[in-house]
Amino acid sequence: MNVDSISNGVVIDHIRAGLAFRLYNLLDLDNLDCPVAIIKNVASKKMGKKDIIKIDSQTPIDFDVVGFVDPNATINVIKDGVLVEKLSIDMPEKLTNVIKCKNPRCITTVEQEIEHVFILSEEDEKVYRCLYCETKADI
Amino acid sequence: MRSVIDIIDLTPEEIDDMIKTACDIIDNPLKYSEMCKGKKLATLFFEPSTRTRLSFEAAMYELGGNVIGFSEASSSSATKGESVADTAKVISCYADIIAMRHPKEGAPYVASKNATIPVINAGDGGHNHPTQTLADLLTIYREKGRFDNLTIGFCGDLKFGRTVHSLINAMARYTGIKFILISPEELKLPSYVKKNVLMANNIPYVQTTSLEEAMPELDVLYMTRVQGERFFNEEDYLRLRDSYILDLQKLSTAKEDLCIMHPLPRVNEISVAVDNDPRACYFKQVLNGKYMRMALILKLLQEA
Numbered sequence: 001m002n003v004d005s006i007s008n009g010v011v012i013d014h015i016r017a018g019l020a021f022r023l024y025n026l027l028d029l030d031n032l033d034c035p036v037a038i039i040k041n042v043a044s045k046k047m048g049k050k051d052i053i054k055i056d057s058q059t060p061i062d063f064d065v066v067g068f069v070d071p072n073a074t075i076n077v078i079k080d081g082v083l084v085e086k087l088s089i090d091m092p093e094k095l096t097n098v099i100k101c102k103n104p105r106c107i108t109t110v111e112q113e114i115e116h117v118f119i120l121s122e123e124d125e126k127v128y129r130c131l132y133c134e135t136k137a138d139i
Numbered sequence: 140m141r142s143v144i145d146i147i148d149l150t151p152e153e154i155d156d157m158i159k160t161a162c163d164i165i166d167n168p169l170k171y172s173e174m175c176k177g178k179k180l181a182t183l184f185f186e187p188s189t190r191t192r193l194s195f196e197a198a199m200y201e202l203g204g205n206v207i208g209f210s211e212a213s214s215s216s217a218t219k220g221e222s223v224a225d226t227a228k229v230i231s232c233y234a235d236i237i238a239m240r241h242p243k244e245g246a247p248y249v250a251s252k253n254a255t256i257p258v259i260n261a262g263d264g265g266h267n268h269p270t271q272t273l274a275d276l277l278t279i280y281r282e283k284g285r286f287d288n289l290t291i292g293f294c295g296d297l298k299f300g301r302t303v304h305s306l307i308n309a310m311a312r313y314t315g316i317k318f319i320l321i322s323p324e325e326l327k328l329p330s331y332v333k334k335n336v337l338m339a340n341n342i343p344y345v346q347t348t349s350l351e352e353a354m355p356e357l358d359v360l361y362m363t364r365v366q367g368e369r370f371f372n373e374e375d376y377l378r379l380r381d382s383y384i385l386d387l388q389k390l391s392t393a394k395e396d397l398c399i400m401h402p403l404p405r406v407n408e409i410s411v412a413v414d415n416d417p418r419a420c421y422f423k424q425v426l427n428g429k430y431m432r433m434a435l436i437l438k439l440l441q442e443a
Contacts, residue, residue, distance in 0.1 A: 105264045107245040112222050114249065122335070132245025133266055136331070 009034070010061055011076040012053040015069075017041055020051030022139070023069045026098055032059060064092035068099075068128065069139060093120050095128060095137075103135035141442050142251035142258040143435065146269040146305045151312045153438070154276060160434040161277050161427070168201065171433065175204030178440060181234035182208035183226065183250075184261070185217060185241040190403065190425065191261050191270070195238045198432035207234060212242075227254040236440055238432075239263075257439040259432075265299050265366075271402050272305040273435060274428030279310075279359060281427065282398040282420055288315035292353050294383050295321075295363035295408060297328040302402040303363060304332055311340050318344040319353045323382045325375070326365065350383050355392045360385075362401040362408055362421075386410040393418065400424055 015023060020038045029036050034057035044050040055061075058079075066073050067089040077085040095118040101108045108114050108130070117131040128137040143149060149157070164171050180199040184192050187210060196206045209215045217226070223241065227250035230237055237254060239247045240261040247260035247267075262268040276286070283289060291310060293303050297320055307328075310316050318337065320328050327346060337344050347353055354360075365380045367373075384407060385399070401409055401421040413419050 103244065105242070105244050107223065107241070107243040107249055107263075110243060111224065111246075111249060114224075122331070127331070130245070132248055133264070134244075 005081065006035075006054055006056045006078055007081045008058055009054065009056045009078050010059060011055075011078060012061070012066060013050070013074045013076055014044070014047065015051040015053065015073045016047070017049035017051055019070050020053055023066065023073075024053060026065045026069060027062060029053070029055065032057065034059070062098075063087075063089050064095055065098055067091045068095050071126070091120055091123060091126065094118070095120075099137055101130040101133060101135055102138060103130065103133050106130060106133040106135060108132055140251075140255060140257055141439055142247075142254075142260075143269050143439065144248045144251055144258070144260045145267045146272045146309050148269070154273070154309070157273065157431060157434040157438060158277055158280050160437065161430040162281075164430050164433055171202055171437070173203040174437060175199060175202035175440060178202075178204040178236070179234040180204055180206050180208075180436065181230045181237045182206060182210075182261075183215070183230065183237055183239045183241075184208065184210045185212040185215065185239070185243075185246070187211050188240050188262060191240060191428075192238075194425070194429045195259075195261060195270075195432055195436075198429050198436060201429070202433055202436060204235075204436075208238075223249045224253040226250070227258065231255040235443070236436060257443055259435060259439070262301075265301050268301050268305060268402075270428065270432050270435065271302045272309050273431035274424050275302065275306050275361070275400060275402070276309060277427040277431050278400060278420055278424045279398065281423070283358060283396075286310070286313040289313075289358045290317045290319065290356050291359040291361065292319040292321055292350075292357040293328075293361045293363070294350055294353075294385075296326045296365045296379075297322040297363070298326040299366060300363040303328070303361065306361065307332060308336055311336050311342055316342055318342065319357065320344060320346045321348070321350050321353050321383065322346075323348060323379055325379060326382070350385070351389060351392070354389060355394070357393065357397055359398045359400060360393070362399065362405075364401075364404065364406050364408055381407065384408055384410060385413060387412050387416070390416065390418070 037054040039052040041049045071091045075087040118128040121129040223246045231254045237258045238261045244264040244266035251258040367376045397418045
């Protein structure tokens with residue numbers, strides 16, 4: 001399968017297979033009017049299978065969101081068809097207004113205009129917990 | 140502004156100081172009887188809790204202060220849709236310190252971020268209840284005379300029991316502690332508490348389903364109620380409710396100086412016959428709760 005190269009834009013590579021749609025949704029890429037490609041289950045020597053997202057514009061990417069969904073993903077910035085920057089990312093310590101707490105007893109379910117904040121609580125197991133009720137976040 | 144939302148907001152040294160204060164209050168109540176004269180405590184109880192609210196109110200009155208507030212959400216502006224943040228800002232104009240209970244987890248934290256006066260979490264859903272833990276700590280101290288080298292058994296609902304999680308957190312900071320966790324499979328201590336508190340601090344613990352087997356080893360036995368309000372499924376609640384009932388027969392193998400605790404209210408998990416046993420400390424816990432709330436109110440008002 002061929003997907004055209006992009007000349008000016010961003011490629012999010014090495015996404016763990018199966019997480020591209022989650023990342024697409026959390027990055028709100030649906031609202032972009034430029035071409036965006038999600039390529040699933042691409043063969044990878046290192047990972048076996050991986051997902052890739054290609055965005056054909058210089059859209060700012062929220063690194064925290066990428067780091068939350070898959071800290072092993074890489075971000076490649078392409079300008080005039082040339083790779084100008086390859087960035088690896090860390091898991092963010094704090095995630096604000098990216099996901100919402102699923103605990104029906106959490107104050108965030110009723111308090112108006114409250115920030116939805118998650119804190120990295122167990123880095124080795126990639127666990128984020130709600131700042132308010134400490135419920136574990138779904139990735 | 141200093142607030143207490145979680146027991147870990149207080150250092151072990153601060154807790155030790157508050158225990159000293161509480162013991163001094165017990166010995167010299169008159170010395171403290173006017174220490175909060177002219178100060179107002181606002182008890183904002185968005186869900187009913189007779190015991191905790193009255194304990195806070197009694198604590199403030201015994202310090203010579205006054206109390207304003209409400210005892211259920213229906214008599215507050217929450218029924219008109221007012222946010223917790225706004226309520227905290229408004230009450231800051233009327234009172235000097237807030238004690239808040241709320242069914243939503245994290246509500247007192249939100250209040251503390253918006254109030255200009257100290258906020259004490261008086262229980263937020265199944266999450267935190269730090270002043271219960273302070274009551275528990277004073278009880279252990281007064282009954283056992285120490286916090287180190289104790290084998291503490293927790294029995295019943297260790298999954299949803301917030302008082303259990305808080306007390307484990309608090310006791311994990313002392314040396315020579317061993318925990319015995321007695322519960323049915325469905326109500327075991329959550330793995331993140333085991334990992335983050337017990338394993339992280341190299342604290343020995345045993346998980347068992349048998350109260351009888353654990354009994355002879357215990358210095359402290361902390362019984363809990365299986366709380367119906369924490370279950371979404373009535374069937375599960377009814378099945379687990381009667382898992383463990385402490386009676387005189389089960390106590391026959393216990394140490395003579397065992398300290399039996401319970402955060403109350405009890406349903407049926409401790410037989411009434413146990414109440415007359417000198418090892419029953421759960422009503423002393425209630426009294427200790429008032430003294431520790433007095434010590435906490437004093438501390439926060441002095442720091443404000």
